[in-house]
Amino acid sequence: MMATVAERSLDTIGNKSRKIRAGKKRRLTYHEWFAYQMKHNQKMSRLLLLPSPFWSALSGEDMDIVARTAKQLGNCSTVQFIGITPDKKEVVQDTYTCHSRFCEICANRRSKEVQKRMAGWYVDGATVMDGRGKLAGNRTREEVSRWMVSQVELQSALNRLPEDQPELSDVLQKILDDGEKELQHEAKPLYWHFITLTIPNIPHVWERDANGNAINWLDVKILQPWRKLWRASRAKKSGKASREKKSKHRKFLTAKRPKKDKKKKKNAKRGRKPIAGLSLFRMMLGYMGRLEITFNKKARTFHPHIHLLVVSQSRWIPRPLVLAAWQYYTSVQTRNVQVKKADPSTVGKELVKYVTKTADLEDDAEAAKELARALYGRRTLFTGGAMYGIRWSETVAQWEKERAYMKHEPTEGRHVRRTWNPKTNQWDYEILGDSQTFGPVKGIAARQRVVTLDGEITTQKYRNNALDRKDIGRTHGRPQSEEQRWRNVIVSETKAKFRRYWAQSPVEYAWEWLLVGVLSAIAAPVAGWEKGRYVTQTEHGTADHFDLNCEPCRLRLKPPEKEAK
DNA sequence: TGCGGATCACACCAGGTGGT
DNA sequence: ACCACCTGGTGTGATCCGCA
Secondary structure, three states: OHHHHHHHHOOOHHHHOHHHHHOOOOOOOHHHHHHHHHHHOHHHHOOOOOOHHHHOOOOHHHHHHHHHHHHHHOOOOOOEEEEEOOOOOEEEEEEOOOOOOOOHHHHHHHOHHHHHHHHHHEEOOEEOOOOOOOOOOOOOHHHHHHHHHHHHHHHHHHHHOOOOOHHHHHHHHHHHHHOOOOOOOOOOOOEEEEEEEEOOOEOOOEEEOOOOOEEEHHHHHHHHHHHHHHHHHHOOOOOOOHHHHHHHHHHHHHOOOOOOOOOOOOOOOOOOOOOOOHHHHHOEEEEEEEEEEEEEOOOOEEEEEEEEEEEEOOOOOOHHHHHHHHHHHHOOOOOOEEEEEOOHHHHHHHHHOOOOOHHHHOOOHHHHHHHHHHHOOOOOEEEEEOOOOOOOOHHHHHHHHHHHHHHOOHHHOOOEEEEEEOOOOEEEEEEOOHHHOOOOOOOOOOOOOEEOOOOOEEOHHHHHHHHHOOOOOOOOOOOOOHHHHHHHHHHHHHHHHHHHHHHHOHHHHHHHHHHHHHHHHHHOOOOEEEOOEEEOOOOOOOOOOOOOOOHHHHHHHOOOOOOOO
């Protein structure tokens, strides 16, 4: 019953799938949807999922290998397997943990918060997911099932309606669409404003800290505050759950009416004090921004600006309120905030004219280098809200493309300095000499990471790549069976986890490795050291020790040889 | 097509304020 | 002391864009 309902109600998933979107639009079967989710859903892909055909291929010995490797590495394997039962139910089969008190992953798993949320994720050992394929932590399988049944029943009722009842059909269609429909606001006139947010002169836009890590002050000082401000302004005002409203109403009916205290303020607004000026940003529908950095030659300081062209529902934007909001999010006492009305017909000119003046930097190679590093891979022209992703014209797009010359290494081509020529209404390019060129140094890559509930820091792409990589687990030129490939995936994942753990906190890892070794030596004095590692038995193949660099150990990973013909 | 970088919707959570 | 209510903050998954 469950599976059939799921199959019939999951047709909307197809729109989001790249493969389905490219081809003819059609309904997804449950298996197709599940395969898609396994590949693309970040929450689900945090688990190492094995397709059901390979599930039986994983023997108990393989699990032992994983567990032993995890124990040896002093880190959690956090490898979970999901099996598909005959009734199409996904069941979490097993998890291996190291239970070390130094292990962050285990500490996280033990925390009440994680336990609480994990309890919502799984009902009777099965993953809970809703009709849209999302893992819903606050809904049980029964609730999801009821929701899907109601949707299917509504749709079927709509299909079975006779044609002479258009009114009823409309009502049913309205109910169906209600969940997906966005709120339709009545049309209001829009006004364009030009806002300039600035940060006082700062000595550096990019530098390295004591540990050698790159700090992009440009991002910290001005871009992040702006993103925070915009995000806060986009946040919906919290709505009330119907259950709370009901309880409130019930209490209101049953409670005795108290006498009003005239001393206290009437109609006083309760709750947290709102941030001044944030309501103004709420009325803005979208923005187009340009990052500008000027350089003060005498003081040798940078002065970053954000020029914003916003479209707002409010006719008037008071400058003090914008200033207050900007000061709240930057914690900086600045007074250089400008607000003025803008003409939408001159959008391009207003924004494009604000570019970094390279003439200020030509005498200061260090400053130019610093600026180049700060701007490396960063978009100086950005959009948001209703204007997100729009482009003015192909010409502007081409300008943007050309402007990114600083992204490339100096060996890739010659560097040019571009200046705007108002006479010809075009850019003039000036080729810089070798002494004036500079190559940006890549800092620590700020990759988008996902911290799972198990505390593991990973990415969806990393896992997909690991699965897609063909050279996983050296095959030495031999063709690799699917079974062997999946087995190698497990081992390589564990090894990669060790590398990440080592990279994150080598000191902690070293201490734990030492402690585990000493404790093992005390607990099991019969065995000894071999190849720099402690083993409980010296004979390979039957020992608890498993070394990936050891040939006898690696032999155990090989698939069983076929019988001789 | 893969990867890096960015925004957005949704849900939950922490904390403050007025009232009982 | 507790509750109702309000606010912004934050985690998480989805999606989009630009580039090679």
